[in-house]
Structures are given as structure tokens and as C-alpha cells.
Amino acid sequence: MATLTLRNIKKVYGDVEVIQDLSLDIEDREFVVLVGPSGCGKSTLLRMIAGLEEISGGDLSIDDERVNELPPDRRGLAMVFQSYALYPHMTVADNMAFALRLAGVSREERMAKVGEAAKILHLEPLLDRKPRALSGGQRQRVAIGRAIVREPRVFLFDEPLSNLDAALRVQMRIEIARLHNSLDATMIYVTHDQVEAMTMADKIVVMNAGHIEQVGSPLDLYHHPESLFVAGFIGSPKMNFIEAKIASVGGDGTKVALSDGTKVAVPVSGGGMSSGDAVTLGVRPEDLTAVANDQATGGDLAGRVVVAERLGGETFLYTEVLDGQTLNLKGPGAMTYRVNDAIRLRIDGATCHLFRDDGKALPRLARNPMADLDAEPVAPGAAG
Amino acid sequence: MPTSQRHKLMMSLLGWVVAFLVFFPILWMFLTSFKTELDAVSGTPNIFFEPTLENYAAVQERADYFRFAMNSIIISFGSTILALVFAIPAAYAMAFFPSKRTRGTLLWMLSTKMLPPVGVLVPVYLIFRDLQLLDSHLGLVIVFALMNLPIIVWMLFTFFKEVPKDILEAGRMDGASPRQELRFILIPLSVPGIASTGLLSVILAWNEAFWSLNLTTVAAAPLTAFIASFSSPEGLFWAKLSAASTMAIAPILIFGWLSQKQLVRGLTFGAVK
Amino acid sequence: MALFRRETQRRVNTLPLVAPSVGVLLIWMIIPLVMTIWFSLQNYNLIVPTIRGFAGLDNYAYLLDDPALWTAMINTLVLVGSVLAITVVFGTLFAVLLNQDFWGVGAARLFIIAPFFVMPTVSALIWKNMLMHPVNGLFAWITRSLGLPPVDWFADVPMLSVIIIVAWQWIPFATLILLTALQSLDEEQKEAARMDGAGPLSMFYFIILPHLGRSITVVIMIETIFLLTIFAEIFVTTSGGPGLATTNLAFFIYIRALLEFDVGGASAGGVIAIILANIVAIFLVRSVARNLDA
Numbered sequence: 001m002a003t004l005t006l007r008n009i010k011k012v013y014g015d016v017e018v019i020q021d022l023s024l025d026i027e028d029r030e031f032v033v034l035v036g037p038s039g040c041g042k043s044t045l046l047r048m049i050a051g052l053e054e055i056s057g058g059d060l061s062i063d064d065e066r067v068n069e070l071p072p073d074r075r076g077l078a079m080v081f082q083s084y085a086l087y088p089h090m091t092v093a094d095n096m097a098f099a100l101r102l103a104g105v106s107r108e109e110r111m112a113k114v115g116e117a118a119k120i121l122h123l124e125p126l127l128d129r130k131p132r133a134l135s136g137g138q139r140q141r142v143a144i145g146r147a148i149v150r151e152p153r154v155f156l157f158d159e160p161l162s163n164l165d166a167a168l169r170v171q172m173r174i175e176i177a178r179l180h181n182s183l184d185a186t187m188i189y190v191t192h193d194q195v196e197a198m199t200m201a202d203k204i205v206v207m208n209a210g211h212i213e214q215v216g217s218p219l220d221l222y223h224h225p226e227s228l229f230v231a232g233f234i235g236s237p238k239m240n241f242i243e244a245k246i247a248s249v250g251g252d253g254t255k256v257a258l259s260d261g262t263k264v265a266v267p268v269s270g271g272g273m274s275s276g277d278a279v280t281l282g283v284r285p286e287d288l289t290a291v292a293n294d295q296a297t298g299g300d301l302a303g304r305v306v307v308a309e310r311l312g313g314e315t316f317l318y319t320e321v322l323d324g325q326t327l328n329l330k331g332p333g334a335m336t337y338r339v340n341d342a343i344r345l346r347i348d349g350a351t352c353h354l355f356r357d358d359g360k361a362l363p364r365l366a367r368n369p370m371a372d373l374d375a376e377p378v379a380p381g382a383a384g
Numbered sequence: 385m386p387t388s389q390r391h392k393l394m395m396s397l398l399g400w401v402v403a404f405l406v407f408f409p410i411l412w413m414f415l416t417s418f419k420t421e422l423d424a425v426s427g428t429p430n431i432f433f434e435p436t437l438e439n440y441a442a443v444q445e446r447a448d449y450f451r452f453a454m455n456s457i458i459i460s461f462g463s464t465i466l467a468l469v470f471a472i473p474a475a476y477a478m479a480f481f482p483s484k485r486t487r488g489t490l491l492w493m494l495s496t497k498m499l500p501p502v503g504v505l506v507p508v509y510l511i512f513r514d515l516q517l518l519d520s521h522l523g524l525v526i527v528f529a530l531m532n533l534p535i536i537v538w539m540l541f542t543f544f545k546e547v548p549k550d551i552l553e554a555g556r557m558d559g560a561s562p563r564q565e566l567r568f569i570l571i572p573l574s575v576p577g578i579a580s581t582g583l584l585s586v587i588l589a590w591n592e593a594f595w596s597l598n599l600t601t602v603a604a605a606p607l608t609a610f611i612a613s614f615s616s617p618e619g620l621f622w623a624k625l626s627a628a629s630t631m632a633i634a635p636i637l638i639f640g641w642l643s644q645k646q647l648v649r650g651l652t653f654g655a656v657k
Numbered sequence: 658m659a660l661f662r663r664e665t666q667r668r669v670n671t672l673p674l675v676a677p678s679v680g681v682l683l684i685w686m687i688i689p690l691v692m693t694i695w696f697s698l699q700n701y702n703l704i705v706p707t708i709r710g711f712a713g714l715d716n717y718a719y720l721l722d723d724p725a726l727w728t729a730m731i732n733t734l735v736l737v738g739s740v741l742a743i744t745v746v747f748g749t750l751f752a753v754l755l756n757q758d759f760w761g762v763g764a765a766r767l768f769i770i771a772p773f774f775v776m777p778t779v780s781a782l783i784w785k786n787m788l789m790h791p792v793n794g795l796f797a798w799i800t801r802s803l804g805l806p807p808v809d810w811f812a813d814v815p816m817l818s819v820i821i822i823v824a825w826q827w828i829p830f831a832t833l834i835l836l837t838a839l840q841s842l843d844e845e846q847k848e849a850a851r852m853d854g855a856g857p858l859s860m861f862y863f864i865i866l867p868h869l870g871r872s873i874t875v876v877i878m879i880e881t882i883f884l885l886t887i888f889a890e891i892f893v894t895t896s897g898g899p900g901l902a903t904t905n906l907a908f909f910i911y912i913r914a915l916l917e918f919d920v921g922g923a924s925a926g927g928v929i930a931i932i933l934a935n936i937v938a939i940f941l942v943r944s945v946a947r948n949l950d951a
């Protein structure tokens with residue numbers, strides 16, 4: 001059992017408040033990913049949880065026990081560092097057993113626990129090597145093994161995959177997810193990579209400039225971003241943003257007009273908005289479709305292809321529409337558009353998002369069923 | 385011959401000419417030590433001579449080389465160990481828990497090295513006389529340790545600074561106390577740095593002449609005193625002087641050559657990353 | 658403050674760790690310094706034991722009136738400045754040379770750094786007797802062979818001779834450090850410069866020299882510390898002469914203290930040397946402090 005509660009956590013360096021009044025609950029056995037651009041405070045937050053960084057204000061509790069003043073090793077945590085931080089002068093086995101040795105655990109018990117962890121991570125043949133004789137992926141596994149051996153209440157990961165190459169990253173991602181399932185441990189994972197967040201997390205915490213933008217399951221964030229920031233951060237390629245003005249507000253949605261007069265109806269509540277208010281229309285590249293000229297209707301945007309990236313299975317088109325605005329489109333690999341071709345883009349209002357000029361999203365009228373797919377079973381009727 | 389080869393040949397020639405010129409005084413001394421006194425002072429240099437070991441025998445007869453050498457070893461290694469014992473905790477504290485005063489303390493330490501020893505010779509001599517430290521190993525060990533302490537602290541400071549912070553934090557996550565951190569992580573990690581710091585300290589102590597000449601007479605006199613006893617102008621005994629010089633510098637030169645790679649790393653004082 | 662100390666952020670009490678080093682250095686500096694200042698205010702000459710007692714600033718007045726002090730100061734600065742200039746220039750050139758790939762470069766490096774390990778007394782003796790001796794020295798033989806009049810180094814150009822000897826000892830140090838710095842220069846940066854059309858000279862001026870900047874400061878700082886107190890080389894070769902030609906501050910005080918037995922006067926000289934050292938230290942510290950990421 002390990003639940004974490006963060007209440008009004010603050011971090012101040014001199015006069016700079018890098019984390020302002022942050023509160024968060026982490027459930028037992030949850031895989032929580034802290035994600036955000038560099039400098040958003042996610043690593044600082046993790047280091048405060050670890051005890052490596054002083055907490056300037058607020059309460060941090062693990063299993064309802066306030067731990068603000070506890071030294072790192074007494075919090076029952078283990079951390080995997082971005083640089084792995086293996087002790088270069090110790091063998092793999094000694095690296096993994098170091099914490100136990102400091103805690104006065106007997107040699108046999110140490111070796112047994114190291115052996116167990118090594119088995120899980122397939123490190124057995126490497127136990128007598130020094131870290132410098134290992135590859136990046138192996139070092140990463142040793143760092144994880146060092147954490148496992150301590151049987152911590154909570155695992156902390158600080159961008160653990162950022163020093164690995166792309167293929168290895170995918171492999172380790174799967175391994176960590178598997179580990180989470182088999183260890184039944186609470187894990188907190190920091191990354192700037194939204195793909196890692198989407199693929200691994202039970203719960204994503206999107207951070208921006210020292211505060212939490214939104215907390216939710218991956219698909220919750222994808223389908224129901226509460227702000228322009230989250231909408232732009234989650235999803236790849238990035239969501240397209242188009243300047244628009246409110247045309248009409250109704251019970252079944254909100255209609256906006258683009259600069260060329262095109263009207264788009266979006267199923268979001270327009271409460272508090274009135275005609276003529278400036279808004280941002282958000283549309284994901286995968287929700288844009290290219291339509292052939294003969295099927296064009298008045299609701300399509302005319303544009304020109306600027307760059308075409310063909311990945312084989314899919315194609316990304318970067319197009320210029322509406323006097324120089326760029327719209328990106330993700331389509332099937334069989335698209336034949338070439339640079340400078342004219343293109344017509346169709347926006348499906350049902351999949352679009354609307355953001356007020358303060359960056360907040362207008363709430364959707366209905367929840368996307370996918371957004372609640374991974375959530376714990378909920379009482380019938382509670383899901384919207 | 386391709387241009388790159390010709391370039392390499394030119395560079396080799398130039399490099400070896402420079403190396404020869406720089407090394408020549410030492411080479412010449414070495415050669416002279418195998419000449420007869422007559423050959424040594426003859427105004428015309430000759431490279432082809434019948435080598436003789438009589439100078440070395442004569443030197444050894446006049447002064448017991450091994451006693452001086454042993455004194456040099458005891459004093460330079462002793463002072464180095466003493467200085468390291470003081471310097472390691474200080475450098476650790478300054479590198480990992482810097483305060484506003486850290487920089488000032490470091491620079492102040494260094495500035496104590498700029499005081500001419502001769503300026504404080506009289507008081508030190510008098511104090512040593514009263515403490516009966518004159519002409520003792522312990523006396524010179526203390527003086528050399530103090531003399532080299534600022535440099536040692538500074539070199540260790542730069543080495544400790546290079547240790548990745550992550551590794552120490554991992555140690556803290558694993559429950560290492562500051563003392564355990566120093567013992568299990570930092571010192572093992574810094575062995576190369578501590579070694580090169582120690583090397584420099586040994587070399588500096590070995591070659592120091594001022595304090596060793598003024599604070600010792602017989603019992604604790606190191607090789608610098610051994611040489612001084614041959615330099616008195618009682619005639620042109622160059623061959624014997626060369627033999628004595630060769631014997632005085634050979635241990636430290638070989639030691640320095642063997643350890644030059646480690647030595648260099650430390651000497652850059654962190655200026656080269 | 659102890660009330661607010663938190664265990665989480667490791668706040669090691671650094672005092673017991675730093676205090677021993679600082680303490681012994683303070684003792685090593687302060688006690689002799691106080692005694693030196695005390696002696697400097699006394700009439701204290703070992704030859705004239707009858708005259709003792711408080712002298713006030715007489716020793717200083719006498720000393721500051723003594724043109725020898727000013728000569729010694731100028732000599733100190735000339736010696737330090739020239740050796741610094743020579744070692745930095747030759748150190749850079751040798752480092753560039755040793756950074757080339759040539760046959761036996763490793764062995765050549767060992768030969769070039771050798772003088773650093775030679776004790777100052779020995780190197781002074783070699784140069785004085787076997788190289789610079791006006792009759793039997795090798796240089797004399799060379800000039801004679803060329804049909805030139807022999808140079809009596811320590812009589813004709815005493816300061817230059819001392820500078821040559823000291824520079825010979827310190828060039829290896831500069832070479833070693835600058836060579837290490839050169840080896841840390843990013844190969845890609847050099848390749849980029851080559852792609853931009855830099856020849857060997859512009860490469861040296863625009864890429865290599867700026868890269869060496871930090872290391873040159875370190876060389877200057879460390880050498881200055883040692884050069885300010887040069888003693889053995891002068892003691893062995895010229896004994897400060899002829900006249901005062903090679904008397905630096907260290908040697909000047911030595912003469913006062915140990916040859917004239919004027920403890921009071923020597924101590925006053927020591928105080929002046931300490932003040933001079935501190936002035937130099939301030940300048941050095943200013944320029945070098947940037948290099949310390951304390």
C-alpha cells in the first residue's frame with residue numbers, strides 16, 4: 001500500500017517560485033506520469049518527493065504520514081536517475097546491493113535479493129561487471145534493478161529513457177510497464193515525451209510553469225483537454241489551432257466562423273460566450289481530411305501543400321490555408337498530394353475543440369467513450 | 385612521398401629537435417657524471433669518452449646517499465599524507481556544500497602560498513627551536529604539509545566538483561550518511577584525482593630547498609641538502625656534482641615520468657573540462 | 658538557525674570539515690606574521706645585541722629609504738613578468754607541437770616535461786657550471802668555436818641568465834597544461850573551422866588560442882605563486898649579484914636576516930613582501946575568480 005498526497009506544495013528558489021501551491025493525489029499501485037516542457041517544474045517536484053530537494057511549503061504525505069522532514073532513505077522510495085547514476089567503482093551486484101549494505105542487511109540476504117531482481121531484469125550474466133562495461137540499455141536495467149532490490153513503496157523515475165536510442169526506448173518502455181504490472185508498485189515517472197506518457201500512464205499529470213494544467217487518464221487528456229496548453233501538448237503531431245469568432249451559441253453546440261467565413265459547428269457548451277467573441281478552434285491532424293475537388297462543398301478550406309512527409313504507412317501534409325495559416329494533416333500512406341498541389345481540407349466539427357482567449361477549453365457536451373476506457377470500473381450511470 | 389607523410393617527417397624532426405634542446409641540460413649532466421673530473425672541465429666538450437663510475441663511488445663515500453634519499457622519501461610522502469588528511473574533508477565540504485564563503489576561503493588559502501617563506505623564516509625557526517622540531521622529520525613533514533595544503537585543497541576541490549551530482553544523490557536515496565558517502569562513494573571515485581594530487585605534493589616537497597636547508601642540519605636532511613653540500617665552491621668537481629645531482633633527481637624524475645598522465649589531469653585545476 | 662535545519666535537504670555542518678585546514682593555515686600564517694610584524698617594530702640585530710627595544714617604524718623608514726628595496730621589488734616584478742611571458746609563449750608553441758601526430762611523440766613529451774621534476778638547486782647548478790660557465794661551460798665553447806668573444810653570463814647579463822634558468826624549469830608546466838587543454842578541443846570544432854576555410858594560422862588565432870584562454874590564466878596564476886618566492890636559483894647562481902642585479906625580495910630579506918643578522922630589518926622586509934604578495938594576489942584573484950565555479 002502506498003498512496004501519496006501532495007497538499008499545497010511550494011518550491012521557492014530565492015525570489016523565484018518554481019512550484020506554486022500544487023496539490024495532487026496518487027493512488028496505490030498507480031502509474032503516474034508527470035509530463036511537461038522543460039522547466040515546468042516536473043523534475044523539481046519529483047526530487048521534492050524523493051527528498052533530494054527541500055519542500056518550501058505545504059505537506060507531502062506517504063500513506064497518510066507527513067514526510068516533509070524525513071531524509072530520502074527513510075521515505076521508502078527508490079529513484080531511477082536520467083544519467084542512471086550507477087556507482088562506477090562497484091560491480092553490478094554491489095550497485096544493486098548498496099542500499100541494503102548501508103542498512104546493515106546480511107550478505108546472504110543481500111545476494112538473494114540481488115539475484116531475484118537480476119532474474120526479473122535478465123541481469124544475471126552481468127552481475128560481476130562494472131557499469132562501464134555495460135551498454136546504455138543494460139545500465140538502465142541495473143538502475144531499475146537497484147531500485148527493485150530496495151522493495152520501495154514508491155518508484156520514482158526521472159526521465160529514465162532519454163539517453164537511450166529510439167528502438168531501445170520502445171523496448172524499455174514495455175519492460176517498465178510490465179514491471180509495474182508484476183510488482184504492483186506505485187510509480188511516479190517524469191518525462192517530457194508525451195508518447196511515453198500516453199503509453200505508460202494510468203494517470204498523466206500535465207505540468208506547465210510550476211502548476212498542474214490537468215490530471216487525467218491518457219485518453220481523457222486526449223479527448224477532453226481542458227486548456228489550449230494540454231491540447232497542444234498531448235497528441236502527435238500537434239493539434240492545429242485556427243483563429244475563429246463565435247457565430248452562434250446553442251443548446252446542441254457552438255458555431256464558429258473562420259476568417260474566410262467558413263462555419264464550423266462544434267459540440268461544446270458555449271455558456272458565457274456571445275457572437276463575435278474571439279476563440280481558437282482546435283483540430284487534430286488526424287481529424288482533418290483531404291477531399292477531392294469534385295466532392296468539395298462550401299465548408300472546405302482551400303489551400304496548398306507546403307511539405308509532404310511520407311512515412312509509408314501514413315502521410316503528414318503541411319498545408320497553407322486562410323492567408324498563411326498552417327494546417328497539418330495526417331492521412332493514409334497512399335495519399336498522392338505533392339508539394340505545391342492545391343488541396344481542400346474538410347474539418348469535422350464533431351471532433352473539434354474550442355478554446356477561449358484565456359486558453360481554457362469550452363466543455364464538451366458529451367464525454368468521448370474512449371476517454372473512460374481505462375478507468376477503474378465505475379458505477380453505472382456515473383460515466384457521461 | 386605523400387604530403388601528409390612529409391608533414392609528419394617535418395613535425396617529427398622539429399619535435400625531436402625541441403625535445404633534445406629542452407632535455408639537453410639534464411642529458412649533459414647525466415653524461416658528465418660518467419666522465420673523469422679532467423674530462424668534465426675541459427673546455428672542449430667530448431661525447432666520446434671512457435665512462436667511469438668512480439664519481440658515484442666518490443659521492444657515496446663522502447655522503448651517505450641512501451640516508452638522504454630515505455629522508456626525502458619520508459618527508460615528502462609523510463607531508464603528502466598529512467596534507468591529504470586535512471585537505472580531503474575540507475575539499476569535500478567546499479565542493480558539495482558550497483557557501484558564500486567558499487570561494488573566498490579557497491582564494492585566501494591560495495594567497496597564503498604567495499608569502500615569501502623567507503619573510504617568516506625567523507619566527508618559524510625560533511618556534512621550531514623551542515618545540516625541538518629542528519632537524520627532525522616531523523618538523524619538515526609539518527612545514528611541507530602546510531606549504532602544499534592550499535594547492536592540495538584546490539586540486540581536490542576541482543576533482544570533487546567533477547563527480548556527477550546524480551551519483552551522490554543516488555547514494556543519499558540509498559541511505560548513505562555524509563561519512564558513508566565520503567567513504568563508499570566519493571573517495572573510491574576520486575582515487576585518480578587524489579593520486580594525482582598526492583603526486584604533485586610529493587614532487588613539490590621533494591624539490592623544496594629553502595625550508596629543508598634552513599631547518600635541517602644532519603639527521604633529517606633530505607636530498608636538497610645533499611646537493612647543497614656538493615655545490616660549495618671548493619673547486620671544480622663537476623663530475624662528482626653531476627653524479628650527485630643525477631642521484632638526487634633520478635628517483636623523482638622517474639616517478640614523475642611514470643605518473644605524468646595522472647599528474648596533468650590535476651594540474652589543470654579544472655580549467656580543462 | 659538550528660531550529661530551521663531540515664534533514665531532507667542535506668545540510669552538512671561543514672565547519673568541522675573545513676576548520677582543520679583553515680585553522681592550521683591560519684596558525685601557519687598568523688603566528689609567524691604577528692611575530693614578523695612584532696620583530697619589524699624592534700631593534701633586533703644579532704650582531705649588536707646591546708641595542709634592543711622598541712624601534713617604532715624605524716626599520717621601515719630605514720628600509721624604505723634603502724634604494725636596494727626598490728631595486729629588489731623591480732627585480733621581482735621583472736623576473737616574474739619575463740618568466741611568465743616566456744613560459745606562456747613557449748608553452749603554447751610546444752603544446753601545439755606535441756599535439757601533432759609524429760613519430761615518438763610520447764617519448765618527446767617525456768623529454769620536454771623533464772625539467773619540471775628537477776629540483777631548482779640542481780638545475781641552477783647545471784646551468785651555472787656546465788652550460789653558462791665563462792671558461793669551461795658549453796656555451797663558452799660554442800661561442801669560441803664560432804669565433805665570438807665568450808659571454809660571462811652571470812656577470813654580463815645576470816638577470817637574463819636567471820630568467821633563462823627559471824623559464825627552463827617552468828616551460829614544461831605550461832606545456833603540459835596547455836597540451837591537455839588542446840587535447841580537449843573538440844575535433845568537430847576544428848573540422849568546422851576547416852570547412853569554413855581556416856588555414857593553420859587563422860585556426861590557431863581564432864580557434865585554438867581562445868580555447869586556451871582559461872588554461873593560460875591557470876598557468877599564470879600557479880606560476881606566479883611560485884615565482885614570487887623564487888630563491889634557490891638565485892642563491893645557487895648569483896647570490897643576488899653582481900651588486901643587486903638579481904636580488905629579488907625573497908633574497909633581499911634573506912640577506913638582511915641571515916647575512917646581516919638584522920632581524921628587525923629583515924622582518925620589516927618580510928612585511929613589505931607580504932604586502933606586495935597580497936597586491937599581486939588581488940589582481941590575480943580578480944582575473945582568475947571567474948574560473949572558479951565555487
